Amino acid sequence: MAPALADPFNDSSALREFVINQGNGVKGLSELGLKALPKQYIQPLEERTCMTNIVSQGSIPIIDMSNWEDPQVAKSICDAASKRGFFQIINHDVPIEVLENVKDATYSFIRLPAEVKNKYSKEHWSSNNVRFGTSFTPQAEKALEWKDYLSLFYVSEEEASALWPSVCREQVLDYMKKSEVVIKQLLQILMKGLNVNEIDETKESLLMGSMRTNLNYYPKCPNPELTVGVGRHSDVSTLTILLQDEIWGLFVRENEGENWIHVLPIKGSLVINVGDVLQILSNGRYKCVEHRVVANGSNNRISVPIFVNPRPIDMIGPLSELIASGEKPVYKQVLYSDYVKYFFRKAHDGKKTVGFAEL
Numbered sequence: 001m002a003p004a005l006a007d008p009f010n011d012s013s014a015l016r017e018f019v020i021n022q023g024n025g026v027k028g029l030s031e032l033g034l035k036a037l038p039k040q041y042i043q044p045l046e047e048r049t050c051m052t053n054i055v056s057q058g059s060i061p062i063i064d065m066s067n068w069e070d071p072q073v074a075k076s077i078c079d080a081a082s083k084r085g086f087f088q089i090i091n092h093d094v095p096i097e098v099l100e101n102v103k104d105a106t107y108s109f110i111r112l113p114a115e116v117k118n119k120y121s122k123e124h125w126s127s128n129n130v131r132f133g134t135s136f137t138p139q140a141e142k143a144l145e146w147k148d149y150l151s152l153f154y155v156s157e158e159e160a161s162a163l164w165p166s167v168c169r170e171q172v173l174d175y176m177k178k179s180e181v182v183i184k185q186l187l188q189i190l191m192k193g194l195n196v197n198e199i200d201e202t203k204e205s206l207l208m209g210s211m212r213t214n215l216n217y218y219p220k221c222p223n224p225e226l227t228v229g230v231g232r233h234s235d236v237s238t239l240t241i242l243l244q245d246e247i248w249g250l251f252v253r254e255n256e257g258e259n260w261i262h263v264l265p266i267k268g269s270l271v272i273n274v275g276d277v278l279q280i281l282s283n284g285r286y287k288c289v290e291h292r293v294v295a296n297g298s299n300n301r302i303s304v305p306i307f308v309n310p311r312p313i314d315m316i317g318p319l320s321e322l323i324a325s326g327e328k329p330v331y332k333q334v335l336y337s338d339y340v341k342y343f344f345r346k347a348h349d350g351k352k353t354v355g356f357a358e359l
């Protein structure tokens with residue numbers, strides 16, 4: 001009898017060597033045409049998406065930004081941020097070509113040979129400002145996640161020219177730059193909703209002093225029901241602006257319950273979500289909400305979030321205006337970079353990161 005073929009990745013170190021050390025990522029695994037998901041990606045039952053917990057008719061609010069100064073639009077945005085934590089915007093000022101270009105550029109980067117992408121990995125690149133990686137934090141995770149990504153922290157045009165991969169640099173810079181207008185509109189509305197009517201330079205820097213753009217790639221997966229694209233988490237940003245392609249995959253927790261709402265892909269729209277920082281600054285008024293991405297057995301998927309953040313050196317805590325008006329603080333002041341390091345050093349565990357700042 002012929003010996004059974006050994007599972008090429010039965011040995012965990014062989015899988016890590018191929019996926020992480022050689023930079024093949026889950027794209028490389030997907031292209032091997034494996035019949036079954038390697039065991040290292042099998043998530044515990046409670047982390048897999050149970051389709052019975054999907055709200056079939058549910059959706060997050062869709063807000064038309066063409067009259068963004070209209071008080072009704074402002075009300076919809078503040079309501080969505082305080083009740084749902086997620087909404088989509090249409091008729092915003094970011095041109096459709098800019099969005100299409102950044103999606104194409106994501107594929108241009110992802111299709112580079114593994115050894116070229118691997119130059120940008122944590123092990124091979126001198127700075128954390130550019131990072132090619134896979135899963136979320138593989139050194140801390142019991143089960144890996146089915147995602148590869150490139151993460152680009154913006155410092156300056158000069159640094160981007162010197163350090164960012166040339167196949168996607170201009171498109172990502174353009175996407176970030178063109179999104180700034182809508183980011184400022186949203187922050188102005190959200191601050192007004194807290195009776196903070198003036199955004200001076202210091203406040204602007206606290207709300208949006210740094211930005212990080214990720215290019216996420218979720219290739220077709222064998223046994224998608226056993227794993228996740230991204231596990232349950234909330235973002236450690238002020239706001240996240242997310243561009244998704246036409247492939248479904250993003251789910252948002254409904255009202256802190258057991259049910260999940262699917263975020264319908266709408267061409268030209270942007271998904272907006274409140275991050276942990278805005279929940280903390282607003283003393284809990286605006287809600288960051290758990291979300292996750294399922295793996296897909298039929299299609300590859302990409303998404304391009306811009307994380308709008310304070311600067312690493314900023315202290316974050318409830319805004320002084322809220323405390324001066326008599327609110328009892330729910331959060332203490334913490335250094336933003338300590339907060340982010342805490343997030344990156346543990347596996348995705350839902351909304352628990354905000355606990356780091358709770359009083």
Ligand SMILES: COc1cc(/C=C/C(=O)SCCNC(=O)CCNC(=O)[C@H](O)C(C)(C)COP(=O)(O)OP(=O)(O)OC[C@H]2O[C@@H](n3cnc4c(N)ncnc43)[C@H](O)[C@@H]2OP(=O)(O)O)ccc1O
Nearest residue numbers: 128131136151212230235236237307309312337340341344
């Ligand atoms: C990847 O999958 C994800 C990502 C996300 C992301 C959601 C967000 O909200 S991103 C926005 C985060 N905010 C910022 O980046 C802005 C502020 N930046 C900083 O404070 C710092 O640049 C820093 C990120 C804290 C890094 O500072 P540094 O002094 O260089 O600290 P280190 O000790 O070197 O790094 C700490 C720890 O984090 C890991 N790490 C750093 N950058 C990244 C990155 N881009 N992606 C993944 N991990 C990163 C680093 O390796 C260190 O870990 P060790 O284990 O090596 O100690 C949401 C969902 C996802 O699935």
Ligand SMILES: O=C(O)CCC(=O)C(=O)O
Nearest residue numbers: 216230244250293303305
């Ligand atoms: O891919 C998506 O739709 C969402 C990804 C996400 O939540 C993240 O990168 O923080």
Ligand SMILES: [Fe+2]
Nearest residue numbers: 233234235291
């Ligand atoms: Fe996220």
